[in-house]
Amino acid sequence: MIIDYIKSDLCRYVGKENINLYNFSKNYFFNPGFKFSCWLRLTQSKNPIISIVAKVQHRRFYTKYMLNIPANTKIGYGLYIGHGQCIVINPTTQIGNNVNLSQFTSIGSNHHNAAIIGDNVYIGPNVCIVENVVIGNNVQIGAGAVVIKDIPENSLAAGVPAKVLKTNDSPNLYSHNRW
Structure with a gap:
C-alpha cells in the first residue's frame, strides 16, 4: 500500500x-x-x-x-510538492488525491481543526488557508490568496481574502498526471 x-x-x-x-x-x-x-x-x-x-x-x-x-497528516494519493521548500501544514489537515502544494504554502489552525482539501486541487505559491475551511474538488487557488471561507467544487479563487472568481465544469488545468 x-x-x-x-x-x-x-x-x-x-x-x-x-x-x-x-x-x-x-x-x-x-x-x-x-x-x-x-x-x-x-x-x-x-x-x-x-x-x-x-x-x-x-x-x-x-x-x-x-x-x-507532519507524518500523521492525512494525505491521499498523488501528492505533488512544487519547488520542494517552505511549506507548513497543520497535522489536522486532510488532503485529498492529486493535490499540488506550491512553495510558501501555509495551512493552519489555532483551534486544532484545520482545512479539508478535496481531490485535484492546485494551491498556488504563498497561499494561506486558515482554520476549518472546506476546499472542494477541482479547485484552483491563485498565488497569494488567503482562504478564510469554504471554496465550492470546480472553482477558481484568488485574492485577500480569497473570493471565487469563476465556477465552471472544466478540469483543473494545473493538476497534471493524475493518479
Whole structure:
C-alpha cells in the first residue's frame, strides 16, 4: 500500500507511463519535494525498522527543506510538492488525491481543526488557508490568496481574502498526471 502511494506521487512528476526505477532514482536524487514525500509515506510503514529510519529521514528533510508536513497528516494519493521548500501544514489537515502544494504554502489552525482539501486541487505559491475551511474538488487557488471561507467544487479563487472568481465544469488545468 505504501508503495502505491509512492508510485502515485511519482506519477504526478513523470506521468503514469513513466513510472520506472530510472525516473524514481532521478526524482529522488534531484527533486527535494519527491524525496520528502517518499520518506513521509514510509513513516507509515508497519515494519518497525523502516518506520524508524523513515521518521529520522523525514525529520532530517523536514528541517533541510523547511517542509513542515507532519507524518500523521492525512494525505491521499498523488501528492505533488512544487519547488520542494517552505511549506507548513497543520497535522489536522486532510488532503485529498492529486493535490499540488506550491512553495510558501501555509495551512493552519489555532483551534486544532484545520482545512479539508478535496481531490485535484492546485494551491498556488504563498497561499494561506486558515482554520476549518472546506476546499472542494477541482479547485484552483491563485498565488497569494488567503482562504478564510469554504471554496465550492470546480472553482477558481484568488485574492485577500480569497473570493471565487469563476465556477465552471472544466478540469483543473494545473493538476497534471493524475493518479
